[in-house]
Amino acid sequence: MKVLRNIGRRFRQSLHDVAWIFWRELRQTVRDEGVLIFFLLVPLAYPLVYAFIYNDEVVRDVPVAVVDDSRTTRSRDYLRRVDASPDVRVAAYCADMEEARRLMRERRAYGIIYVPATFNDDLMCGRQTYVSIFCDMSGLLYYKALLSSNTYVSLAMNARIKVERLPGLTAEQDKTLAQPLAYEEVSLYNPQNGFAAFLIPAVLVLVIHQTLLLGIGLSAGTARERNRFHELIPVNRHYGGLLRIVLGKSLAYLLVYVPVSVYVLGVVPRLFSLPQIGQPATLALFALPFLLATIFFAMTVSVAVRQRESCMLLVVFTSVPLLFISGISWPGAAVPEFWRVVSWLVPSTFGINGYVRINSMGADLSQVATEWNALWAQAAVYFLTACLVYRAQIHGARRRLLARYRTLRDRRRNLQVQRLKKLS
């Protein structure tokens, strides 16, 4: 009976400690302006900035220069159709290639369409003719716009020319002749092939990941600097158990990040009418292990932060490699094996992939099971490592404190001995 009561008391005590540490961490977070910026301002504002940048989704009316050496009704028809296509705008009709090249140099045109002098003659004689396009390759979207517009126009004109050349067929035969094998292209999950709908979801997850790393790193650095002995964990009666420290702190971060995640992952896509076809419950179930894994990961990493500000130098630049390694902007299937394995170490990889599939592609939890399990595994592993590094910190702190105490004690003893000698 006594044993049970004892256990009960200790359990209550540890719960009390967890709650105490939780409150203390929460209070510090709210009071520290720097951490607040990372935990609230950046997640609030950053997605808006990005969505604003990519808001137009696609590039329309890329200016091109045109050199029409054919100057026939047919060539003008071709160019008119290109001009009418949504992605390309004819900025200038040039007399020769030299003039067109000058426009390219001045960045007034991002491509040249050259219609040869023999264009109409070839077509009238039943020969093939070549329209040349030259594109500025500083952005692949210019190239894509130019190529796709010209391809669509040429396909449409080709179909008509075919029908003209073989007269006397029925309408149905015409259709078959123009295109025996018709096809339908269906863009799934991002119907306008837009840039925002493709990049922003990944950025949103990354914002949560990076701000957690920054905020937790910053508060760890602060804790060290405030502490007289530059230790991460204060000597305090509530900081008695390892589990209590790690649980108390992580619960505080989790509490802050639940509303932040709701806003970033749930509200922002709606604000900018990005694809959002996931089930909220699925999303919530998925976000939980992601947040836990990230928090424990950040707590593990944060022991490397000695100074308050150095975490920014260490964390900010990783956003770019993390985005590329996640398999969104660079296809995951093309990521080399070595980097793929490296990418498994960070929660953002699984977080981004899972979120994109749930939010943009409407996957359910079973379809992101790999990511979900991986995140739980990461949460478990990083929880352990967080405990381990905190333990090392506590032991180190105790050792250093004891050493300090001993040197002080020895000094005092020496002084006493000297004083005694003097007296005698």
Place this chain on the structure above:
Amino acid sequence: MAPLLAVARRECQRFARRPLYWFCMIGAPLLCLVFFLTLMASGLPDDLPLGLVDDDATATSRQLARNLDAFQQTDIVACFPTVTEARRAMQRGEIYGFYYIPEGTTRTLQRQEQARVSFYMNYSYLIAGSLLFRDMKTMSELASGAAMQQVMLARGATERQAMALLQPIVIDTHPLGNPWLNYSVYLNNTLLPGVLMLFIFMITVHSLGIEIKEQTSRQWLSLARGSLPVALTGKLLPQTAVFFLVWALIDVVMYGWLRFPCHCGLPVMLGVSLLGVVAAQGMGVFMFGVLPTLRLGLSFASLWGVISFSISGMSFPVMAMHPVLQGLSYLFPLRHYFLLYVNFALNGYGAADIWPHLVGLAAFVLLPLVILRRLKRALLTAKYVP
């Protein structure tokens, strides 16, 4: 001259002691260099996984699938019995798209009627989706052509006549400067300088802010005999040297070793890189002058550095952005650097049309002059705010 050297010597000693600076100035940029260049070593992603739903299951449809599989970017990894299952595989992330050949396609074709196939791309992964789209569209056009060619040849047309009827107008594409559509060329030429500029912003701000934090700013200024320009120059010169060496290494690896297009020759790009380093440093000093606390200055630096990647127009063109952003883009050194790189290295044009951006980049070097007084006041009086 002597105070300048004294400050420079002091700075060298200061950052030799700090492992953080070693990491941010040399370690991390080189890590990024290796990372991005090996990540995109293939240039264009090969063999992207594609699914097939072949309800037709005839020799013709299998031929079509085999031809599609033979495309460089496409790899048919699985056949699915229904469209729903293919869609589920897509949601699981196993494939980036699928090609659907409905039942009776061959029969319809042989009856000389119009058959219809469809293909589905997942544009949540824009690059993968676009590449697969290109292959699937080309394949469909080719299949259409092959079917007609058969008919034409059977009717006694020559091959040339058949081709002239199949495709009267041919589009002859010339991607200037990057004929391989190499993504490594396209992205790394701006990504790597962007990462380096981010570090230059942050290290410049940090090395100034740490003087206030450690209360050494008066000692620093007195070493320069109270002249802030001398103190700043002496402090930043050693950093300029290190950052330029790192950037030069990036240039040499990209243009010298990997043979990325560099029409202007390596020396010109080295010159532009040096200007880039100094411009970013100027911007860094300006950032700290505007927000002279270490944390806020660093926040400014990170915000600017990270947004640079998007607003430089390397991936999403600036002309498609909101007009306000088009104007703002000139406040980012990376934007000017990007345009200079495109003009000189990628396209091989002269300086005649791009000089405004050379001036723009150089203007960042003079930016500290604007906040010199404010900065000095801060250095002399400000207390460290955590």
